[in-house]
Amino acid sequence: MTSAKTSQAAQVIVALVLFVAALSIASSVFAPVAFALFIIALVWPLQKALQGLLPRLLALALSLSVMVVAFFAFGSLIVWAFGRVGRxxxxxAARFQAFYEQITLWLEGHGIAVAALWSENFSSAWVLRAVQTVSGRLNSTMSFWLVVLVYVLLGLLEVEDFGRRLKVMRNRDMAELILRGSIATAAKIRRYMLVRTAMSVITGLLVWVFARTVGLPLAEEWGFIAFLLNYVPFMGPLVATVFPTLFAMTQFGSWQAVIAVFACLNLIQFIVGSYIEPRVAGSALSISPPIVLFSVFFWSYLWGVFGAFIGVPITIALITFCALHPSSRWLAEMIGAVPKETSATAGSGAAA
Structure with a gap:
């Protein structure tokens, strides 16, 4: 019996390793599908409401138009904010060069040869490679979004048909699990994005007010960057505080002011992320913080920036489906909260 359990556990581990390897190797296939499912979960309520008033294809065209306009508007704001910072x-540049020379002198005075390191690693060839990398990323990003758009188009057309196919499946238990899990996951993802958007807006406004108050240039841009990066838990807020802090080093004359800027920005992120958001999100979306951080790192390692963005929604889907089945409910209880209705259903099922 023990050897059989050991063999079964080994098979599960091997299957998981192969599955993760497949996700990484075939990221160009799986990542657009995952992102498309994520978008379908957000857009479907609009599509369903429009279908009640308009023909199906016209409702689909309007839903896709709203999505495309939203993405273009968001992308334009991103280009505006980072472009303004770059300009x-x-x-x-003279002030940044003076600041760089001060840092270099201080580091070399403590035995760290920055100039030699810079000349060895940063040259015209490095700049050319960086430009080529950025261009390649832009091209791959456009291809990624085109594939996602096709999947969303086909997926929105298939949602109702998929539900009908589930209702006629012979394996009723599996059909019920998939149907309930899909509905619950979509609802949780919509709530997660609503909460995350609200918290991002609050964070961006607070950063903008703080930057304007202390006289930090580009206050609107820092506010939008904080709003944008707040969609990536842990890592996004950290980057959103580092950027304006580095910028403040060249604007203020004292290290005390720079430290104060960094501390206040982190205080804003802490209050919104650790105090306000958990109370707004409630227990239904509560996930262990180490699991959230692991999700961001794990999926960003597999799929890059897109994986970092949807890593937590994927974890929410995993927890939701695990909570619906007795054999996997322990995993949902360990890494996240199990909804009360699920527990009540499980209790009544056990009693029966």
């Missing part, structure tokens, strides 16, 4: 750095 300011170029126009203020």
């Amino acid at each position: 300011w750095i170029v126009s203020d």
Whole structure:
């Protein structure tokens, strides 16, 4: 019996390793599908409401138009914010150069040869490679979004048909699990994005007010960057505080002011992320913080920036499906909260 359990556990581990390897190797296939399912979960309520008023294809066209306009608007704001920061750095290059020389002198005075390291690793060839990398990423990003758009188009057309196929499946238990899990996952993802968007707006506004108050240039841009990066838990807020802090080093004359800027920005992120958001999200979306951090790192390792963005929604889906089956409910209880209705259903089923 023990050897059989050991063999079964080994098979499960091998299957998981192969599955993760497949996700990584075939990321160009799986990542667009996962992102498309994520978007379908967000867009389907709009599509369903429009279908009640308009023909199906016209409702689909309007839903896709709203999605495309939203993405273009968001992308334009991203280009505007980072473009403004980049232009300011170029126009203020002399001050950044002076700051760099101060840091270099201080580091070399403590035995760290920064100049030699810079000349060895950063050259015209490095700049060319960086430009080529950025261009390649932009091209791959456009291809990624085109594939996602096709999947979303086909997926929105298939949602109702998929539900009907589940209702006529012979394996009723599996059909019920998939149907209930899909509905619950979509609802939780919509709630997660609503909460995350609200918290991102609050964070961006607070960062903007703080930057304007202390006289930090580009206050609107820092506010939007904080809003944008807040969609990536843990890592996004950290980056959102580091960028303006580095910028403040060249704007203020004292290290005390720079430390105060960094501390206040982190205080804003802490209050919103650790105090306000858990109370707004409630227990239905509560996930262990180490699991959230692991999700961000794990999926960003597999799928890059897109994986970091949807890592937590994927974990929410995993927890939701695990909570619906007795054999996997322990995993949902360990890494997240099990909804009360699920526990009540499980209790009544056990009693029966």
